[in-house]
Amino acid sequence: MKVLILVAVLVAGTYATLTESEANSVKTSWNLVKDKEDEILYAIFKENPDIQARFPLFVSKNLEEIKTSADFKTHADKIVKAISTYINLLGNEANTPAIKTTLNELGQRHKDRGATTEQFEKFKVSVLKYVKEHATGLTADAENAWNKAFEEMYKIVFANLSGNPVS
């Protein structure tokens, strides 16, 4: 019994990349929205003022006023680029070490800035909502693939936030 529980815990903590076909449906739909960096960050902040409040540059500012600023554009580009880097690595087992490195770095940078797992979950909800509303023709399979992409991404990011490395 104890052995079974141990195995279950180990499996839950193991990183898996997406299949090639899952990865392709994420890539195809992301390509339809990824040039809308400002709109994506706007949606995230609009739906989560507590996330906006974590940014020294944007805390206590009116979202409608900052959304056209250069700082906003710069940060929107950074976030979208980080997501693109991860998505581009998906669907190929050989990229697993690169995925772990890039997501550990992302986790570490956010740990230093006090981002919580709850805020990451809300960030995910906003991004998925944006993709669903703007990537025309998103299938149920594609939506499942997106969920898996975030789940696997967050295994590594959260492991880094908590200080227990993922296997």
Ligand code: HEM
């Ligand atoms: C998948 C989710 C996320 C991605 C891909 C992402 C991406 C990034 C990137 C690429 C940077 C720039 C890093 C740097 O310049 O060193 C950054 C900075 C930052 N992120 Fe995130 N982020 C995510 C989620 C979050 C969440 C949930 C929060 C919640 C509070 C957050 C808060 C911040 C803050 C405060 C900064 C620092 C901004 C600054 O120093 O000017 N991020 N993020």
Ligand SMILES: *[C@@H]1O[C@H](CO)[C@@H](O)[C@H](O)[C@H]1NC(C)=O
């Ligand atoms: C978190 O990421 C940093 C930077 O990549 C890395 O040095 C550290 O070992 C990681 N921590 C865990 C628990 O994975």
